[in-house]
Amino acid sequence: MKGRLMPASPIRKLTPFADRAKAEGKKVYHLNIGQPDIHTPEGMLSAIKNADFKVWAYTPSEGTLSYRTKLASYYRRYDMPVDPEDIIVTCGGSEAILFALEACIQPGEELIIPEPFYANYYSFSHVAGVKVKPIISTIETGFALPPVAEFEKLIGPATRGIFICNPNNPTGYFYSRKELEQLKELALKHDLFIFCDEAYREFCYDGHKFLSPLQLEGLEEHVIIIDTVSKRYSACGARLGALVSKNKAVLETVLKFAQARLSPPAVAQLAAEAAIDTPQSYFDQVLEEYSGRRDLMVNALNKMEGVHCPLPGGAFYAVVKLPVDNAEKFCQWILEKFSWENQTVMMAPASGFYSTPGSGTQEVRIAYVLNKTDLANAMICLEKALLAYPGRKLDLTPSAMPREELN
Amino acid sequence: MKGRLMPASPIRKLTPFADRAKAEGKKVYHLNIGQPDIHTPEGMLSAIKNADFKVWAYTPSEGTLSYRTKLASYYRRYDMPVDPEDIIVTCGGSEAILFALEACIQPGEELIIPEPFYANYYSFSHVAGVKVKPIISTIETGFALPPVAEFEKLIGPATRGIFICNPNNPTGYFYSRKELEQLKELALKHDLFIFCDEAYREFCYDGHKFLSPLQLEGLEEHVIIIDTVSKRYSACGARLGALVSKNKAVLETVLKFAQARLSPPAVAQLAAEAAIDTPQSYFDQVLEEYSGRRDLMVNALNKMEGVHCPLPGGAFYAVVKLPVDNAEKFCQWILEKFSWENQTVMMAPASGFYSTPGSGTQEVRIAYVLNKTDLANAMICLEKALLAYPGRKLDLTPSAMPREELN
Numbered sequence: 117m118k119g120r121l122m123p124a125s126p127i128r129k130l131t132p133f134a135d136r137a138k139a140e141g142k143k144v145y146h147l148n149i150g151q152p153d154i155h156t157p158e159g160m161l162s163a164i165k166n167a168d169f170k171v172w173a174y175t176p177s178e179g180t181l182s183y184r185t186k187l188a189s190y191y192r193r194y195d196m197p198v199d200p201e202d203i204i205v206t207c208g209g210s211e212a213i214l215f216a217l218e219a220c221i222q223p224g225e226e227l228i229i230p231e232p233f234y235a236n237y238y239s240f241s242h243v244a245g246v247k248v249k250p251i252i253s254t255i256e257t258g259f260a261l262p263p264v265a266e267f268e269k270l271i272g273p274a275t276r277g278i279f280i281c282n283p284n285n286p287t288g289y290f291y292s293r294k295e296l297e298q299l300k301e302l303a304l305k306h307d308l309f310i311f312c313d314e315a316y317r318e319f320c321y322d323g324h325k326f327l328s329p330l331q332l333e334g335l336e337e338h339v340i341i342i343d344t345v346s347k348r349y350s351a352c353g354a355r356l357g358a359l360v361s362k363n364k365a366v367l368e369t370v371l372k373f374a375q376a377r378l379s380p381p382a383v384a385q386l387a388a389e390a391a392i393d394t395p396q397s398y399f400d401q402v403l404e405e406y407s408g409r410r411d412l413m414v415n416a417l418n419k420m421e422g423v424h425c426p427l428p429g430g431a432f433y434a435v436v437k438l439p440v441d442n443a444e445k446f447c448q449w450i451l452e453k454f455s456w457e458n459q460t461v462m463m464a465p466a467s468g469f470y471s472t473p474g475s476g477t478q479e480v481r482i483a484y485v486l487n488k489t490d491l492a493n494a495m496i497c498l499e500k501a502l503l504a505y506p507g508r509k510l511d512l513t514p515s516a517m518p519r520e521e522l523n
Numbered sequence: 524m525k526g527r528l529m530p531a532s533p534i535r536k537l538t539p540f541a542d543r544a545k546a547e548g549k550k551v552y553h554l555n556i557g558q559p560d561i562h563t564p565e566g567m568l569s570a571i572k573n574a575d576f577k578v579w580a581y582t583p584s585e586g587t588l589s590y591r592t593k594l595a596s597y598y599r600r601y602d603m604p605v606d607p608e609d610i611i612v613t614c615g616g617s618e619a620i621l622f623a624l625e626a627c628i629q630p631g632e633e634l635i636i637p638e639p640f641y642a643n644y645y646s647f648s649h650v651a652g653v654k655v656k657p658i659i660s661t662i663e664t665g666f667a668l669p670p671v672a673e674f675e676k677l678i679g680p681a682t683r684g685i686f687i688c689n690p691n692n693p694t695g696y697f698y699s700r701k702e703l704e705q706l707k708e709l710a711l712k713h714d715l716f717i718f719c720d721e722a723y724r725e726f727c728y729d730g731h732k733f734l735s736p737l738q739l740e741g742l743e744e745h746v747i748i749i750d751t752v753s754k755r756y757s758a759c760g761a762r763l764g765a766l767v768s769k770n771k772a773v774l775e776t777v778l779k780f781a782q783a784r785l786s787p788p789a790v791a792q793l794a795a796e797a798a799i800d801t802p803q804s805y806f807d808q809v810l811e812e813y814s815g816r817r818d819l820m821v822n823a824l825n826k827m828e829g830v831h832c833p834l835p836g837g838a839f840y841a842v843v844k845l846p847v848d849n850a851e852k853f854c855q856w857i858l859e860k861f862s863w864e865n866q867t868v869m870m871a872p873a874s875g876f877y878s879t880p881g882s883g884t885q886e887v888r889i890a891y892v893l894n895k896t897d898l899a900n901a902m903i904c905l906e907k908a909l910l911a912y913p914g915r916k917l918d919l920t921p922s923a924m925p926r927e928e929l930n
Contacts, residue, residue: 382760
């Protein structure tokens with residue numbers, strides 16, 4: 117059974133402890149999972165209610181032409197050169213990841229991923245028989261792209277691609293144009309695919325302008341974009357994603373995998389098509405909200421003794437270093453043994469986002485998906501918990517980070 | 524790229540020819556795909572319209588407790604001993620097939636499937652690295668279960684399971700209790716899994732009472748049921764299936780795969796939960812309709828010279844032997860070169876449902892998913908086409924079948 121080796125989800129593995137805490141009457145702040153509390157756009161919800169058919173039928177395996185046409189117009193707003201025939205609609209971004217790996221990489225071949233990375237990249241690589249070669253990005257650099265020379269050391273004859281997520285889950289890092297250009301050089305020099313998960317395209321702060329590797333000239337045949345409506349429209353339950361590429365051979369292969377599973381969900385396509393007309397004001401408000409949450413959280417964290425949180429440029433996550441012996445133990449302890457005014461916090465131990473053993477043992481991923489009041493309370497809980505935790509361990513080595521503060 | 528070896532769907536590969544026929548103004552009767560024209564139950568459609576939430580959120584990876592509880596009550600009506608915790612809700616039956624194979628069979632190990640079989644069993648086996656060992660069921664026996672001795676010949680140290688579909692797609696065969704008992708003996712003797720795709724559970728004709736291998740005593744740890752709402756409620760576009768088992772170790776492993784893709788679709792779960800209250804009169808009407816279509820089709824086919832169609836006991840498919848040199852050529856020819864009163868027929872060449880090369884070359888799969896008027900016209904088209912086809916070839920060997928006729 118492949119399953120025996122399949123890692124459990126780092127985001128969900130502490131769920132039994134959270135459930136027990138709730139059963140004991142504690143309020144648990146869920147900072148462990150990227151389930152936003154933001155409302156789904158009205159137009160998208162109305163489209164569900166207005167779904168008008170007598171037979172809930174399959175759609176084409178690649179998605180309806182109507183939705184793909186509208187979706188292409190959405191990408192054009194980002195100056196991404198996408199036509200309807202470049203898109204294969206998938207059952208969530210998850211399926212797009214799996215299809216991309218299965219279509220582009222033979223079992224036994226290698227994929228480089230900067231770590232920490234979204235844990236399911238590893239799960240889907242495992243399913244596809246793809247070997248993950250992690251390359252460390254460090255909290256010291258705020259999780260910037262590792263130097264080109266480090267990539268070169270890992271690239272060998274079995275290397276087929278590099279997988280990034282931009283803006284990044286779990287680190288919140290926003291890759292600069294310069295970094296994307298570096299990836300381009302590597303891709304062209306070694307004939308590699310660049311897989312780019314752009315689930316958080318809408319979530320770029322501090323005036324950062326989103327840039328997709330699909331916009332880089334000369335890279336058209338190399339880029340596979342993974343997309344989803346989950347975060348953009350707070351529609352995680354729609355299970356609707358997309359794989360986008362200008363590489364026809366890849367699309368042809370992906371289509372065969374898509375045909376085997378027949379069709380992506382039909383109602384979600386109707387709703388996602390309507391969602392593309394969501395007014396800009398919706399996104400402006402969401403961005404302002406998240407940006408405020410981020411500032412609140414980063415400020416609170418960096419004021420705690422021994423805590424270091426780099427400033428995330430996008431998405432709604434941060435990987436945070438805590439003054440603890442072991443973050444996984446701490447995350448379990450805070451659910452099992454701790455409460456402050458009958459409240460506690462669930463976080464995801466960052467070790468699950470690293471594939472190099474022993475990495476990230478003092479780090480957690482925090483998703484700032486709660487409103488500011490809840491988030492502020494969660495931060496108080498965390499601060500009190502860190503002081504009370506028996507395994508508290510202040511790092512006094514030279515690599516201990518200075519605290520950053522926002523104005 | 525795994526994809527290079529991935530077979531194209533036999534159900535959809537002639538689509539370009541059908542599209543061209545339509546562009547030329549021909550009416551094409553789609554007998555190639557199991558997309559029913561039956562209306563989805565009102566209660567299910569209302570549940571979509573009444574979906575009432577502000578955030579379209581993930582559900583638990585295994586499906587909502589509410590839906591699994593209701594679904595368990597549905598299985599109980601069939602005397603299947605299913606509890607909510609025995610169910611993992613999936614993105615279509617397709618995903619349940621893939622999860623079952625990935626969780627139960629290591630890459631390189633073997634799975635026995637009576638052929639002809641649903642083509643995507645092969646696709647998903649390919650994805651999971653599972654070796655398919657086909658065992659021929661013949662049109663001469665109406666596609667009954669092959670003799671136990673034939674199974675025994677194939678079972679070796681790498682054999683992990685037997686996969687059946689009951690009632691069968693593509694043959695329409697309904698496995699008897701005796702045949703299921705034979706599978707049970709094999710499973711217990713050789714410690715094998717029995718995978719049973721029960722997508723067509725509701726479609727049993729001639730008073731056949733549905734029986735699941737999950738009901739056979741002593742087989743609890745061995746049985747993995749694949750299910751879907753697609754055909755039961757004519758809701759193929761919902762993309763909602765389920766994997767059901769009493770084997771806790773299997774469920775635990777499947778859950779890891781389910782967690783990697785986060786969640787099954789949310790609105791579909793609401794709708795499918797409502798669908799479980801569909802009145803029996805709906806199913807009675809549907810069954811009467813299909814049973815009438817089946818009789819019309821089987822009678823028409825067996826009256827054509829050189830055509831043989833065994834009487835299907837369930838589902839809404841038949842594998843039919845035609846007096847042609849090559850059914851794939853014929854299926855393309857009828858779309859490209861033929862029309863009768865500006866109409867033609869799309870069928871699925873049966874060779875795509877066999878993995879033994881050279882098998883089923885004179886056979887097609889026909890899905891009787893059209894209303895009786897259309898179906899009767901499609902039969903006239905087919906009869907005229909067979910007479911006009913340049914590759915017409917009447918089989919005069921002793922294995923040529925006598926014609927069956929219904930009263």
